[in-house]
Amino acid sequence: MPRILLVEDEPAIADTLVYALKTECFEVRHALTGQSALDHFAAESPDFVLLDIGLPDMTGLDVCREIRARSQVPILFLTARDGELDRVLGLELGGDDYVTKPFSPREVVARIRAILRRSGGPGNGGAAAAAADDGGGLLSLDEAGMRVACSGRPLDLTAHEYKLLLIFIRQPNRVFTRDQLLDQAWEDPGAVTDRTIDAHIKTIRAKLRQAHPGSEELIQTRRGLGYAYVP
Ligand code: CA
DSSP: OOEEEEEOOOHHHHHHHHHHHHHTTOEEEEESSHHHHHHHHHHHOOSEEEEESBOSSSBHHHHHHHHHTTOOOOEEEEEOTTOHHHHHHHHHTTOOEEEESSOOHHHHHHHHHHHHHHTTSTTSOOSOOSEEEOSSSSEEEETTTTEEEETTEEOOOOHHHHHHHHHHHHSTTOEEOHHHHHHHHOSOGGGSOHHHHHHHHHHHHHHHHHHSTTGGGGEEEETTTEEEEOO
């Protein structure tokens, strides 16, 4: 049973989330302040942290920074609607993703499951080596800096292009359907179509080709199925 640390100071939001998470068979610990979150974290090393950015005693970003100094546990931020800058900072500080308020508890649970899936589930120490080579040698991933280089040249990627490449690099040779890619790389998969994935794959390939001719073939099309990264 994955153990979740929920850090949220608004009782109404916290109650709804605690209920939804328990219903989905997560074990939940709730902290109302940043300091109490850090205390819980030190005492219990949870499998997942759900972290509000606006907390009474410190910001969620500070909490994230302190946790990241010790642990690669997956972190999902809860942000206010207008907190664009917070979101960007949160991801730069090592958050795995964010959901914007108001959100449905169902959306949060889906996002937690997706992140746990990506990171290999509870207990593996989290997703991320700081930097990893894909083994094929051409692509190298810098997770902390959220960058990918091809043949040593950093690729100039949009957020979605980066997320897609990250999914591929983490599971070489696996075929992903367009739905799976949408589900993992998009905030609101309902708002985009399969064509969106095709368009992004096209621009990723163009950027790969520019960095190292021929490397665009690393992302292969499996007709009628989806895409795979084949190092
Ligand atoms: Ca708050």
